[in-house]
Amino acid sequence: MNNQSFELLFSIFPQVTEKSLWILDENPPVNCPAANNHIEVISNRVDVVEQMQQRGFNATFSDFSFDKLINTGYQFVFFRISKEKALAHHVINSAYQLLKSDGQLIISGAKQEGIKGYIDRSSKRYLHVETFKADKAHWAARYKNTENPSTTLDDKDYPLIRESVEETHFKETVVFSSKPGVFGWNKIDRGSQLLIESLEMIENQLPAVKTILDIGCGYGYLSVLAAKKFNCSITATDNNAAAIETCRFNLNKQGIEHQVIAASCAKGIKEKFELVVCNPPFHTGFSVENDLTDQFLKAAKQRLGHDGMAIFVVNLHIPLERKALQYFDSVNLINESPNFKVIALK
Numbered sequence: 001m002n003n004q005s006f007e008l009l010f011s012i013f014p015q016v017t018e019k020s021l022w023i024l025d026e027n028p029p030v031n032c033p034a035a036n037n038h039i040e041v042i043s044n045r046v047d048v049v050e051q052m053q054q055r056g057f058n059a060t061f062s063d064f065s066f067d068k069l070i071n072t073g074y075q076f077v078f079f080r081i082s083k084e085k086a087l088a089h090h091v092i093n094s095a096y097q098l099l100k101s102d103g104q105l106i107i108s109g110a111k112q113e114g115i116k117g118y119i120d121r122s123s124k125r126y127l128h129v130e131t132f133k134a135d136k137a138h139w140a141a142r143y144k145n146t147e148n149p150s151t152t153l154d155d156k157d158y159p160l161i162r163e164s165v166e167e168t169h170f171k172e173t174v175v176f177s178s179k180p181g182v183f184g185w186n187k188i189d190r191g192s193q194l195l196i197e198s199l200e201m202i203e204n205q206l207p208a209v210k211t212i213l214d215i216g217c218g219y220g221y222l223s224v225l226a227a228k229k230f231n232c233s234i235t236a237t238d239n240n241a242a243a244i245e246t247c248r249f250n251l252n253k254q255g256i257e258h259q260v261i262a263a264s265c266a267k268g269i270k271e272k273f274e275l276v277v278c279n280p281p282f283h284t285g286f287s288v289e290n291d292l293t294d295q296f297l298k299a300a301k302q303r304l305g306h307d308g309m310a311i312f313v314v315n316l317h318i319p320l321e322r323k324a325l326q327y328f329d330s331v332n333l334i335n336e337s338p339n340f341k342v343i344a345l346k
Contacts, residue, residue: 003029005115008108008132008140009078013039018075021098023064023091024048025082028055038075044181044241047264061262063181063241065159066094073100081109081118086180090158092122099145104129108140115139124151156180161249169196169225176250178219181242183281185219191340192218192279195313196225198335198342205344206274207307211235213273215266215280215299220247222277224254233257235271239264265299272305279313293323300345301327310345 006029009022016038024043028051035056042060043049052059064087077095082088095105105126109115119131119141126143133139164178164186178185209230214223217236227234234256236247244262251258261269280296297320300310310328314320316336320343324331330346 004134004138005080005108005110008134012106020076021074022078028052046239046262063245070097074098075103077105079107086156086158089153089155093153093155096149105143111137121153125149161246170229178246182219182246191313192221194337194340195342199229201334202344206309209274211273212275213303215278217247218243220250224250226277227256235259237261237263237266265295266303273303274305274308276300276303276310297324297327312343313340316341
């Protein structure tokens, strides 16, 4: 995450003299300013909340549900725009009810992320005070409330969990509900689909599966279908608040025994499992040397019970097998498609 967009926000921090709110949905900046007793932080990432708390900030984990903060009367609301448009619009819309009458909304971002469009759209809801820049690529804007804003930015009903996709596996059709804020919220991930299709290939290699761990559960596609396949309970974990909320919703709707835990890479989970499933957040251009690879593999190894198995699905270009050999005795390719491969680890 480029720090210059954050620096534009930080340039306003010295003006904070009353209670203010900093909204974070990405990794915190590398050069974070010292904690300010007047600045509260809210983030939808549990690891970000933990990092900000370690830095001395009053930080809260939430899917940007601002109901309890309405009419708080913040002097400033700071927001470095999100990658997801619906989420960004939800935050910008919500600031109206969070600010005091003469409070200010400060947004920033990179030109390639569409900050100019956000500045223009926000100007239809708020009184645009000024635009300021770090350079040609990084802009910020300052706004004041108007008495009766006439425009609401399209946030796709961000808070609403709604039926999104359906899938038939194991002779049963399951309708999944999701919402903006979850990665791939309105589609079925083809990698996860391949993993589910591969479960029958490894059944006879497993002990009786009584519990499953899903690391990085998203809205619960793997959690629901794997639990149904083995007719057992599931523990699902993710670091994203919207994922936790929607995964729990889907498991409850299907009547599956479960626990859903907000954590990064299964941090804090102590139980052992017969089966671990994982579709890690790797993407084209992701370096397999990245720490994240090790974190997911270590978590899977630590949580596997005796004779248990971890099933990972990744893009074909990622040499996960090489990394996995540092942690597992057995690393086998069990299935692949034109874009993905499924690896069994024991």
